[in-house]
Amino acid sequence: MVTKSITATTIGINAYKVEVEVDVANSLPGISIVGLPDSSVNEARERVHSAIKNSGFSFPTGKVIVNLAPADIKKEGTNFDLPIAVGILKEQGIEIPDDLDIAFIGELSLDGSLRAVNGVLPLVTGLKEKGITTVFVPYENAKEAALVQGVNIYGASNLREIVSHFEESPLQKTVVDIDSYLEEHSKIEYLYDFKDVKGQQKAKRALEIAAAGGHNLLMFGSPGSGKTMMAKCMASILPPLELKEALELTKIYSICGLLSQNEPLMTKRPFRAVHHTASPNGIIGGGTNPKPGEITLAHRGVLFLDEMIEFPRQVLEVLRQPLEDGEVVISRSKSSVKYPSKFMLLGAMNPCPCGFLGDKVKQCTCTDVQVQRYKSRLSGPLLDRIDLVINVPRLTTEELSNNSEGEPSAKIRERVVMARKIQSERYKNEGILTNSELNTNQIKKYCKLDEQSAQIMKLASQKYQLSGRRYNRVLKIARTIADLAGGENISSEHLTQALQYRADI
Ligand SMILES: Nc1ncnc2c1ncn2[C@@H]1O[C@H](COP(=O)(O)OP(=O)(O)O)[C@@H](O)[C@H]1O
Ligand SMILES: [Mg+2]
Ligand SMILES: [Zn+2]
Structure with a gap:
């Protein structure tokens, strides 16, 4: 029988869903991992073996083959320990549902306890996008995982707790209300005023x-x-x-x-x-x-x-x-x-x-x-x-x-x-947040000059020999100066002020 468990891996700051397939073959005992694992993933073999035994479960007597699919993306990190262990336990007949909307993330210690891993927020975000509804993570990562709204997050301290969750003692869900969290924590304290x-x-x-x-x-x-x-x-x-x-x-x-x-x-x-x-x-x-x-x-x-x-x-x-x-x-x-x-x-x-x-x-x-x-x-x-x-x-x-x-x-x-x-x-439909991000077309649209300002700009660009890029930068600064003054349009005063900040070095 082949079991499947779901997890993810990061590339840059994005995450990709990974299916962990486990099979046991009738040959010499051991674990082999295929599907482009890097060395950190390969080390999972030793950790998973000890963690399963030290948690009181039996380990397959044959050869355990782990396949990480899709095979063309490189898998790195230690978060594969848990899904691999879960796959092996399923092979051993332990009742963990084979549902493909449940995912597992976590590093195992030799004694079976779960250790925090890096990248949990992107991992859970990526899994949610792929329709995953429930994710099991190390207890220490639970709050971070729960920042992703609309996914059931369970934090576990060890492998046993995960197995027990599906038997008699379910884990508690971790919930974070992100808006109030942000509100509470955004008050700034600073050293220099x-x-x-x-x-x-x-x-x-x-x-x-x-x-x-x-x-x-x-x-x-x-x-x-x-x-x-x-x-x-x-x-x-x-x-x-x-x-x-x-x-x-x-x-x-x-x-x-x-x-x-x-x-x-x-x-x-x-x-x-x-x-x-x-x-x-x-x-x-x-x-x-x-x-x-x-x-x-x-x-x-x-x-x-x-x-x-x-x-x-x-x-x-x-x-x-x-x-x-x-x-x-x-x-x-x-x-x-x-x-x-x-x-x-x-x-x-x-x-x-x-x-x-x-x-x-x-x-x-x-x-x-x-x-x-x-x-x-x-x-x-x-x-x-x-x-x-x-x-x-x-x-x-x-x-x-x-x-x-x-x-x-x-x-x-x-x-x-x-x-x-x-x-x-102003930029809610432009995909940007600030004036500094305006591109040339957006500058034309949002940094319009009246006749008087256009004249000032013409003279200034001749006098200072402004490059095209510099010219646009002056307009963006003028836009910000107008916004600080709450003005809808850029006035000649805003523009004159903007021109002061181009000291030659
Ligand atoms: N405008 C100022 N107002 C108050 N203190 C100043 C001012 N300029 C300099 N200082 C004092 O001089 C010190 C050195 O300034 P610093 O910021 O290190 O200068 P710089 O980086 O330009 O060499 C500061 O720590 C501060 O005590
Ligand atoms: Mg200095
Ligand atoms: Zn000098």
Whole structure:
């Protein structure tokens, strides 16, 4: 007799249903697994064997053959232990229904207890799409699995509990009300507040615009001008995640094993500060066992590159494609995998090698050639993808000793949240959420200029020799400025303001 049990495997952040077929042949004892298993799946043989015996069940005396279908997709991870064990137990005559709308996910310990696995949210999401109605998972993954609404989730601590569920003692269903969960957990606490940042009105305003429209921003200025401090304040003005975004982000963190059992849903926008010494694979993603990198962990949030010019050129150039497409393609030996990476790039850097070019007090000691060589490390095409470029001058001692508080982050955030609402309402049929995502056709439709503004734009594009891309970026920024002001149309004032954020570096 051949038994069938259902489970799933992930590719990128998507999951595919897998059927686990088990048969016992009349030959020497052992287990063999076929159907493109990687080494982590192959190790299931030893774990499953011990787990079944140590749970007090008997193990088949013949050869156990496990087939993972379809055979053409690569299976990786340890979540196959449980469905394989279930298949073997069914072979042994244990009463577990053969229903094909029930799925099993979980790693087994040698003693038969179930261990949490990565990627449960995408796995259960994928199974639901294939019509699965009930999923058994390790107890520690139950809350995460139950974020998928409309599927019966049972969390079990060990193999015995799963068998008992179908006999005399059913497990308790895990239920999570996702809307109230999100509501409860989205209150943000943060360490840095804009109220402590003195002066720097222009930079603060640029950061507000960036947060409101999801725009990329680069600050340059002398050491000590507050660039790092202000970047860290950014987390305090980011709008809450929408449910769709929260689930998408949770899938990523689930695959990376970065979710905690008690907080199964990502409720805050990520703020990932990355150091220039981090490995390219760590930043972009990849490696021998490909994993998402920082640019994917920053999805729907902020990727902060402090001292941006110090990053290896190879890393900066690779950023261009995800900045444009909102996803990154990681190639592997035989195939490639895509991860989402719609992040807001926040960069900070000194204006020259000594740091004091343009400073009011300290003299820059660099030669023209040194400055040119320094700046050329950021390529034009990369800069073209940064919507806001601002100069952040150092404050004078008097300005720094001024004791008045600035506008608190909470107030700025209110404006950002309002502007985001306007955008998500306006773009509800476009499949985008923010102005930064507008494509050329959408820019034509949503960033219309009146006659006066069109004239300003014409003059500006001649004067500053704006590339097509740059031209569009100015329009998008103007759209965000109009949204922050609650204006339906872009006015000449909005446009003039938008043109201020294109400092040449
Ligand atoms: N505008 C400002 N308001 C308040 N403190 C500031 C400001 N600018 C700089 N500082 C102080 O100077 C320190 C260094 O600033 P930092 O953000 O590290 O500068 P940068 O990254 O531009 O070199 C900060 O930790 C802060 O104490
Ligand atoms: Mg700094
Ligand atoms: Zn210098």
